[in-house]
Amino acid sequence: MTSDRDVRTGSRQGFDGALSVADRLAVVELIALHGHLVDEGRLDRCPEVFTPDVVYDLSDFGQGRLTGLAALKEAAVALGAANPVAHHVTNVVIEEVADGRVLARSKGLGVLADGSCGSVTYEDTVVRGAEGWRICHRRVRARRAPLGGLVRE
Numbered sequence: 001m002t003s004d005r006d007v008r009t010g011s012r013q014g015f016d017g018a019l020s021v022a023d024r025l026a027v028v029e030l031i032a033l034h035g036h037l038v039d040e041g042r043l044d045r046c047p048e049v050f051t052p053d054v055v056y057d058l059s060d061f062g063q064g065r066l067t068g069l070a071a072l073k074e075a076a077v078a079l080g081a082a083n084p085v086a087h088h089v090t091n092v093v094i095e096e097v098a099d100g101r102v103l104a105r106s107k108g109l110g111v112l113a114d115g116s117c118g119s120v121t122y123e124d125t126v127v128r129g130a131e132g133w134r135i136c137h138r139r140v141r142a143r144r145a146p147l148g149g150l151v152r153e
Contacts, residue, residue: 028094031122051127053068092105121143
């Protein structure tokens, strides 16, 4: 997520919209809600997090892109016991790109039943609609190398 953000003022050139603190909090809570619902097996509540036509990009894991809530649920159920038992999200950074649309990056930790864990970066496009904020596109990027691969052995 690159932008033409002015680092001194935090404003974007050519865009003077201001995302309220309440909206920022709502987006952070939306991202956190995903982990709670999935860990509890409450896949029926995914419409509280995602738009009906969500694109969930797992290409970094060799699984392609899932489109729609039904595909998302089917994939989670098919993964079965291989799903993480806990999803933790942190380090949420939000960038407003247009009125009613933000980009959010966050770090995710997934803990598996055997105690092993992995790290991902979520890159979300979040839109405001009649029902509130929802994720319409999520790209999940695996974290496999320190410093983004800068260090070579």
